[in-house]
Amino acid sequence: MIDYTNTTALITGGGSGIGKALAEALAARGAAVVLADVNAAGLEAVAAGIGANALPVVVDLAKPEAAAELIERAFTWRGRLDLVCSNAGIGHNKKIKNEPLGPETERLFAVNLFAAVRIAQAYLRVLEPSGARGRLMITGSENSLSAPAAVKGRGLGLYGASKHGVLIAAEWLRDESGDALDVHVLMPGAVYTPLISRGLPDPTKAPPQIGLIMPEQCAALALKGLDLGLFYIPTHAHIADDIRPRYEGVAAALKALGLR
Numbered sequence: 001m002i003d004y005t006n007t008t009a010l011i012t013g014g015g016s017g018i019g020k021a022l023a024e025a026l027a028a029r030g031a032a033v034v035l036a037d038v039n040a041a042g043l044e045a046v047a048a049g050i051g052a053n054a055l056p057v058v059v060d061l062a063k064p065e066a067a068a069e070l071i072e073r074a075f076t077w078r079g080r081l082d083l084v085c086s087n088a089g090i091g092h093n094k095k096i097k098n099e100p101l102g103p104e105t106e107r108l109f110a111v112n113l114f115a116a117v118r119i120a121q122a123y124l125r126v127l128e129p130s131g132a133r134g135r136l137m138i139t140g141s142e143n144s145l146s147a148p149a150a151v152k153g154r155g156l157g158l159y160g161a162s163k164h165g166v167l168i169a170a171e172w173l174r175d176e177s178g179d180a181l182d183v184h185v186l187m188p189g190a191v192y193t194p195l196i197s198r199g200l201p202d203p204t205k206a207p208p209q210i211g212l213i214m215p216e217q218c219a220a221l222a223l224k225g226l227d228l229g230l231f232y233i234p235t236h237a238h239i240a241d242d243i244r245p246r247y248e249g250v251a252a253a254l255k256a257l258g259l260r
Contacts, residue, residue, distance in 0.1 A: 001227045002223075002226055002227055003030070004026055004029040004030045004031035004082075004083075005029075005030035005031075006030070007030070007031050007032070007080070007082040007083065008031065008032045008033075008034065008074070008075075008077065008078045008080050008081050008082055008083075009023075009026045009031045009032070009033050009034070009081075009082060009083040009084070009085065010033075010034040010036065010070070010071070010074040010081060010083070010084045010085065011023045011026070011033060011034070011035055011036070011085040011087055012036045012037070012059075012061060012070070012085065012086055012087050012088035012115070012119070013036075013037055013087040013088035013089060013139075014033070014035030014036055014037050014043065014046060014056075014087070015035065015037030015038075015039040015040075015041075015042030015043040015045075015046055016037070016039065016042045016046075016193065016194050017191065017193030017194055017195070017215050018087055018139060018186075018188065018191055018193060018215050018218050018219065018222075019035075019037070019085070019087045019088065020042075020046050020215065021214075021215035021216045021218060021219035022085050022087065022219045022222060022223075023035055023046060023050065023054070024046070024049070024050065024216075024219070025216070025219040025220065025223055026083070026223070027050045027053055027054065029223070031053070031082075031083070032053040032054070032055075032077075032078055033050060033053065033054050033055070034054075034055045034057060034073070034074040034077060035047055035050075035054055035055065035056045035057065036056075036057045036058075036059045036061075036070055036074075036088070037056075037058065037059070037088070038058065038059065038060045038061070038088075040058045043056045043057075043058060044056055055074075055077050057070060057073060057074070061088050061110075061111055061115035061119075062107050062110040062111050062115070064110075064114075064118070066115070066118075067115055067118035067119045067121075067122050068118065068121075068122040068125075070119070070122075071084070071119060071122035071123050071125075071126055072122070072126065075126045080132070081123065081126065081127075081134065082134070082135060083134075083135045083136075083137070083226075084119060084123050084134065084135070084136045084137070085137050085139070085222075086115070086116045086119045086120070086136065086137070086138045086139065087137075087138075087139040087186075088111060088115060089111060089112045089139060089141075089163075090107070090108060090111050090112065090195075091159060091195040092104070092105070092108045092156070092158055092159040092162075093154060093156065093159070094158065095157065096157040096158060099157075099158055105158060108158060108159065108162055109162050109165070112159070112162035112163060112165075112166065113162045113163075113165040113166055113169065116138045116166055116169065116170075117169055119136075120136055120138075120173055120177075120181075120183075123136060123181070124177060124180060124181060127180055127181070128180070133180060133181070133182070134180065134181045134182070135181070135182045135184070135226070136173075136181055136182070136183050136184070137183075137184040137185070137186055137222065137226060137233070138166055138169075138170050138183075138184070138185055138186070139166075139185075139186045139188065140163045140164075140166040140167050140170070140185045140186065140187045141159075141160070141163035141166075141187060141188060142187055142188065142189040142190075142234070142235075142236065142239050142242065143156055143159060143160035143163045143164070144160075144163040144164050144166060144167035144185070144187055145164075145167065145187065145239060145242065145243050145246075146239075146242040146243050146245070146246060147160065147242075148189070148238070148239075148242045149209075149238075149241075149242055150190070150207070150209045150210045150211075150238070151210070166185065167185055167187075170183055170184075170185045170231075174231060182229070183231065184225060184226060184230060184231055184233055185231060185232055185233065186218075186222050186225070186233045186235075187232060187233060187234045187235065187239065188218050188235045188236075189210070189211055189213070189234075189235050189236030189238065189239060190206070190210040190211055190212045190213070190236075191212070191213055191214070191215055191218045191235070192206075192212055192213070192214050192215065193215060196212070211236050211238060213235065213236075217235075218235050221233065221235050222235075
């Protein structure tokens with residue numbers, strides 16, 4: 001189990017949902033936490049609940065310069081940055097065939113994908129002078145791996161594309177930066193965050209097939225995955241079943257083409 005005593009962790013999207021749960025779980029295990037979010041009110045409430053070991057930072061990660069400024073501030077606070085949870089993300093429910101690819105879509109990719117890459121780059125830059133090893137967990141999604149059976153038809157194509165981008169970028173980042181950084185990808189299924197609660201005020205009314213869990217359970221699985229040194233950290237068993245059609249489809253195509 002990782003000892004978080006006297007460590008510093010940065011959690012983006014820390015004002016609610018999975019980010020809030022991660023911050024509270026890390027603080028309970030002894031970490032000082034930097035909480036970043038665009039939602040100032042939510043951020044202040046979470047920080048107040050944690051106390052002196054929390055530093056709230058209001059930031060809009062859609063802005064290209066924001067990631068580097070945030071990493072620098074988080075590192076400067078206590079002179080170290082042991083864990084970065086690049087968790088901030090936004091939802092999007094528009095079918096690809098109807099999507100105008102305007103500012104809303106650009107913000108989707110800016111927050112969900114490009115901010116994670118910029119955070120990783122900035123984190124490596126602050127680690128380099130000291131030679132310290134860092135740990136980065138990026139929040140992807142079950143949509144990083146497939147079109148999950150339980151949510152087909154809901155217009156999550158571009159959201160899924162942004163989260164698939166997170167996964168492949170993290171896989172390459174692990175290949176490129178393994179000497180300086182431990183990289184992990186959290187891949188949640190349905191978690192009761194504000195993205196879901198706005199349309200589902202009562203979580204007990206959730207369709208059973210989506211397997212809705214609470215943020216605290218997601219955070220517990222995330223930290224367990226870090227403790228175990230896992231790169232892929234899924235939260236739902238059905239994720240393996242959802243991947244299978246892609247694997248089987250590629251295998252069938254290889255056979256049809258005479259390549260195996």
